[in-house]
Amino acid sequence: MNASGEFDIIARYFARLGANRADVRLGVGDDAAIVMPPPSRELVITTDSLVEGVHFLPNASATSLGHRAFAVNLSDVAAMGAEPAWALLSLTLPRIDEPWLAEFARAAGDLCRRHDVALVGGNTTRGPLSITVTLTGIVPIGMALERRGGQPGDAVFVTGSPGDAAAGLALEQGRLHVTDPMSAQILRDRFLFPTPRCDVGIALRGLASACIDVSDGLGGDLEKLCAASGCGAELDATSLPVSEALLGAVGRELAREYALTGGEDYELLFTVPLARLGAMTHAIARGLGPVTRIGSLVAHAGVRVFSRSGVMQFSRAGFDHFV
Amino acid sequence: MNASGEFDIIARYFARLGANRADVRLGVGDDAAIVMPPPSRELVITTDSLVEGVHFLPNASATSLGHRAFAVNLSDVAAMGAEPAWALLSLTLPRIDEPWLAEFARAAGDLCRRHDVALVGGNTTRGPLSITVTLTGIVPIGMALERRGGQPGDAVFVTGSPGDAAAGLALEQGRLHVTDPMSAQILRDRFLFPTPRCDVGIALRGLASACIDVSDGLGGDLEKLCAASGCGAELDATSLPVSEALLGAVGRELAREYALTGGEDYELLFTVPLARLGAMTHAIARGLGPVTRIGSLVAHAGVRVFSRSGVMQFSRAGFDHFV
Numbered sequence: 019m020n021a022s023g024e025f026d027i028i029a030r031y032f033a034r035l036g037a038n039r040a041d042v043r044l045g046v047g048d049d050a051a052i053v054m055p056p057p058s059r060e061l062v063i064t065t066d067s068l069v070e071g072v073h074f075l076p077n078a079s080a081t082s083l084g085h086r087a088f089a090v091n092l093s094d095v096a097a098m099g100a101e102p103a104w105a106l107l108s109l110t111l112p113r114i115d116e117p118w119l120a121e122f123a124r125a126a127g128d129l130c131r132r133h134d135v136a137l138v139g140g141n142t143t144r145g146p147l148s149i150t151v152t153l154t155g156i157v158p159i160g161m162a163l164e165r166r167g168g169q170p171g172d173a174v175f176v177t178g179s180p181g182d183a184a185a186g187l188a189l190e191q192g193r194l195h196v197t198d199p200m201s202a203q204i205l206r207d208r209f210l211f212p213t214p215r216c217d218v219g220i221a222l223r224g225l226a227s228a229c230i231d232v233s234d235g236l237g238g239d240l241e242k243l244c245a246a247s248g249c250g251a252e253l254d255a256t257s258l259p260v261s262e263a264l265l266g267a268v269g270r271e272l273a274r275e276y277a278l279t280g281g282e283d284y285e286l287l288f289t290v291p292l293a294r295l296g297a298m299t300h301a302i303a304r305g306l307g308p309v310t311r312i313g314s315l316v317a318h319a320g321v322r323v324f325s326r327s328g329v330m331q332f333s334r335a336g337f338d339h340f341v
Numbered sequence: 342m343n344a345s346g347e348f349d350i351i352a353r354y355f356a357r358l359g360a361n362r363a364d365v366r367l368g369v370g371d372d373a374a375i376v377m378p379p380p381s382r383e384l385v386i387t388t389d390s391l392v393e394g395v396h397f398l399p400n401a402s403a404t405s406l407g408h409r410a411f412a413v414n415l416s417d418v419a420a421m422g423a424e425p426a427w428a429l430l431s432l433t434l435p436r437i438d439e440p441w442l443a444e445f446a447r448a449a450g451d452l453c454r455r456h457d458v459a460l461v462g463g464n465t466t467r468g469p470l471s472i473t474v475t476l477t478g479i480v481p482i483g484m485a486l487e488r489r490g491g492q493p494g495d496a497v498f499v500t501g502s503p504g505d506a507a508a509g510l511a512l513e514q515g516r517l518h519v520t521d522p523m524s525a526q527i528l529r530d531r532f533l534f535p536t537p538r539c540d541v542g543i544a545l546r547g548l549a550s551a552c553i554d555v556s557d558g559l560g561g562d563l564e565k566l567c568a569a570s571g572c573g574a575e576l577d578a579t580s581l582p583v584s585e586a587l588l589g590a591v592g593r594e595l596a597r598e599y600a601l602t603g604g605e606d607y608e609l610l611f612t613v614p615l616a617r618l619g620a621m622t623h624a625i626a627r628g629l630g631p632v633t634r635i636g637s638l639v640a641h642a643g644v645r646v647f648s649r650s651g652v653m654q655f656s657r658a659g660f661d662h663f664v
Contacts, residue, residue, distance in 0.1 A: 043383060044487060048569075049420040049554055050387035050478070052485050055378045060366060063461060064373035065429040065475055069468040097372040106388040108431075108473045138386060145392040145471065150431045152388055152475040155373070162375050164367060231372055246371075 036130035036137035051138035082210040084125030096219030100155030107140035168228035168247035179261035182208035184280025253313035255325035359453035359460035374461035407448030419542030423478030430463035491551035491570035495612035502584035505531035507603025576636035578648035
């Protein structure tokens with residue numbers, strides 16, 4: 019059984035990875051981990067996979083993969099307003115490559131420790147490279163943010179600067195060329211090392227009426243939030259928070275298109291009732307983080323974007339001009 | 342975004358799958374599921390993957406895969422003495438094949454409902470076929486069974502009839518031929534549809550000193566239990582519970598080899614202190630299930646098997662005669 023030696027190697031990398039948490043009674047190494055949930059709390063549970071050729075390019079670095087595999091799950095937990103706690107990792111590897119594993123584990127461990135996440139279990143298999151993380155988070159009873167809950171009139175906000183990651187992916191794929199190397203690096207890093215907005219998600223408890231993370235593109239994800247909430251949305255294209263790097267790289271028109279349809283942002287898109295806008299303004303003043311109001315929910319279904327050049331209607335295929 | 346239509350299909354299959362549980366506040370469809378853990382309980386969390394060509398043959402039926410993907414995780418939760426509760430499913434599929442998905446979901450759903458498991462989330466990706474399930478179980482505080490905890494003198498028990506599944510796999514692979522079609526079908530089914538011993542695991546709380554599920558072979562898994570418990574074990578080969586089907590198919594000598602080294606059994610291997618053997622006998626009399634005493638833990642490290650023909654010493658490569 020040659021596999022035993024390989025498993026020992028992986029177990030060593032896994033066991034070291036992540037934060038030490040007092041609520042972990044038994045970590046990596048048994049048939050299952052044992053954890054003690056805090057009293058009077060709900061748990062949120064999510065899982066997401068990265069598959070070579072689908073979610074990352076064959077030449078992707080282990081550092082980026084270790085970061086992204088956990089970041090995309092942290093982002094889901096953030097979108098629920100929960101504190102991340104316990105993670106499991108399923109790794110399918112074409113071969114045991116110790117330097118790759120060390121780099122992967124270091125990047126994953128750094129991000130996990132930053133968010134107080136313990137890696138409590140996992141498994142490894144030989145096969146085409148794919149990475150699945152399952153993450154459990156903790157939230158006070160009834161305080162989780164959901165996609166449903168938005169009402170017509172609620173203000174729509176987004177964190178960070180959506181569109182950067184999609185431009186970074188286009189750069190990685192050679193579909194986009196940017197002359198300024200500094201801008202190019204910023205955009206690439208936004209794809210390779212997305213920032214899960216955990217602190218913002220937790221701060222939005224009791225403030226946001228609905229929340230989703232932007233993984234498939236702002237327009238499409240807003241459409242999902244609207245569908246779950248039974249309403250529509252109107253966005254002001256001029257208010258979209260476009261980064262200097264993206265603006266300099268592709269110009270205003272294309273920057274807005276990246277922001278609306280790009281995906282891979284892992285920003286939070288959320289709604290705030292008008293009655294809580296004052297509290298929201300206070301939260302922003304106290305350092306909530308980079309959030310921008312981009313529009314409002316409306317009664318009429320669908321997502322429409324207003325700009326000086328007219329109105330665009332979002333559809334699954336993208337945005338169509340001239341509704 | 343063609344993927345959206347595909348995701349809707351999967352979401353429909355996922356959302357229908359499994360038990361309805363009152364502690365699930367929000368199931369499939371948001372960024373994460375929300376569940377309410379019961380008060381004063383610990384949770385056990387485990388994940389296991391099935392990868393084509395590693396854990397199953399390319400011609401494996403969707404019915405078997407739907408069953409096994411959940412059974413192997415149920416077995417891990419059973420080995421901890423916990424009640425299974427909430428599952429997530431990550432499915433990587435080469436293409437959307439609706440009859441395959443329907444068959445997979447039916448088999449998975451049947452097993453989940455039988456064990457009161459709710460499917461609360463999941464994701465799907467296009468890629469080489471692989472199935473990862475994460476399962477959370479519930480156990481009273483301090484009552485979980487672990488691999489450590491066995492003491493020299495403890496009796497060693499195993500559920501069911503180990504070895505059948507390995508013979509069934511050999512039949513599937515054409516490495517073994519069995520003339521009696523009934524025996525062949527029994528053995529194949531033991532590989533294709535393993536029975537997770539959830540009821541036995543729960544009944545062993547307070548009885549067993551250590552427990553592990555047999556996935557890599559009885560000898561190897563007993564070695565892991567012994568290593569975690571800081572002791573060794575002596576088994577009596579004549580007491581190994583070999584099924585009539587396996588005995589008829591391969592004879593006594595080979596049947597014992599399958600039982601000791603085969604793997605894929607998903608039986609429970611556990612130890613009971615001598616002081617609790619009376620309680621254990623009562624539990625068996627009250628219908629605990631098919632359990633057999635096969636040996637004892639000893640102070641000296643390693644796993645040795647005694648039979649009329651001599652003593653065998655277990656090593657990672659298998660058993661060596663004449664210690």
